[in-house]
Amino acid sequence: GENVEQHPSTLSVQEGDSAVIKCTYSDSASNYFPWYKQELGKRPQLIIDIRSNVGEKKDQRIAVTLNKTAKHFSLHITETQPEDSAVYFCAANQAGTALIFGKGTTLSVSS
Amino acid sequence: GAVVSQHPSRVICKSGTSVKIECRSLDFQATTMFWYRQFPKQSLMLMATSNEGSKATYEQGVEKDKFLINHASLTLSTLTVTSAHPEDSSFYICSAREDGEQFFGPGTRLTVL
Numbered sequence: 505g506e507n508v509e510q511h512p513s514t515l516s517v518q519e520g521d522s523a524v525i526k527c528t529y530s531d532s533a534s535n536y537f538p539w540y541k542q543e544l545g546k547r548p549q550l551i552i553d554i555r556s557n558v559g560e561k562k563d564q565r566i567a568v569t570l571n572k573t574a575k576h577f578s579l580h581i582t583e584t585q586p587e588d589s590a591v592y593f594c595a596a597n598q599a600g601t602a603l604i605f606g607k608g609t610t611l612s613v614s615s
Numbered sequence: 616g617a618v619v620s621q622h623p624s625r626v627i628c629k630s631g632t633s634v635k636i637e638c639r640s641l642d643f644q645a646t647t648m649f650w651y652r653q654f655p656k657q658s659l660m661l662m663a664t665s666n667e668g669s670k671a672t673y674e675q676g677v678e679k680d681k682f683l684i685n686h687a688s689l690t691l692s693t694l695t696v697t698s699a700h701p702e703d704s705s706f707y708i709c710s711a712r713e714d715g716e717q718f719f720g721p722g723t724r725l726t727v728l
Contacts, residue, residue, distance in 0.1 A: 536715065547708060547719040548659070593658060602649040603710075603717050605658045 506531040508596050510606025519615045523581045527594035527606050530575065534596040537570060537577045538603070541590045548593060552579070584613045617643045617713045621720035628699055629728055635695045636723045638709030644689035645711035650682075653706040653722075665692040699727045 507530040517523050529537070535556035540548035554561045554568045554577065561568050567580040577596075581588055591610050595603040618641040628634050638648055646667045651659040663684055664672040671684035683695040696703055708722040 538717075545706070545722075545724070547721050550716070553716075597717075599715065600647075602661050602664055604661065607658045 506534055506596055506604040508594060508604050508606040510594050510609060512609060513607065514610045516612045516614065517584050519584060519586060519613055521584055523584050523611055525579045525592055525609045526576065528576050529596040532575065533598045535598050537594065537596050539568060539579045540593045540595065542593060543590050586613050586615050589613045617718045619709065619711050619718045619720040621709055621723050623723060624721060625724045627726045627728065630700050631698055633695055633697045634699055634725060635693055636707055638692045638720050640690045640711045643713045646689060648686060648692040648709055648711045650684065650694050651708045651710065653708060659708060696725065701727045703727050
């Protein structure tokens, strides 16, 4: 089955800096790679996703890149703000199967 | 996006009792729903895949006789934690797929005393 590794587990940045979180996956059949933001005690919120037919996707300050050959995908947050502080999860799956999550990254943005 | 609800949002029970958690897709039909468990400061771990009208598929290490899943309709899946113990205390989250995206319920915080 799919296995998703996520790094780093914690990340501290200054407000305005960029943050990058990286994930690798094991199943070459996976074709959907979402990123979620989760606040304490709440459900994960989808912030951006990418499918395997695309190499990069951007939405304002957030971007995701995918390298299918290396089975890597990354989340990039630019101009970080204190409200970006949360736990971020990457995930992967193929059509019809459940999402498998990475272990999460706790992002702290200090002002 | 599609809406998934869960009930209850929070439950406290005594050790040895059973607890039922409901997961509903409110504005779409879901032939497949997924149940996850999340311990504090950990990730979402897939417990089982719930299929409407058939038996659930459990992940390795998840006891099917302890975590009973029923998916009797296209909008409702239930997870029953039988003979709950303190180590079952966790955040249980369901999700359902629509148009290739997985939508999550708000979660149920289970505390077993």
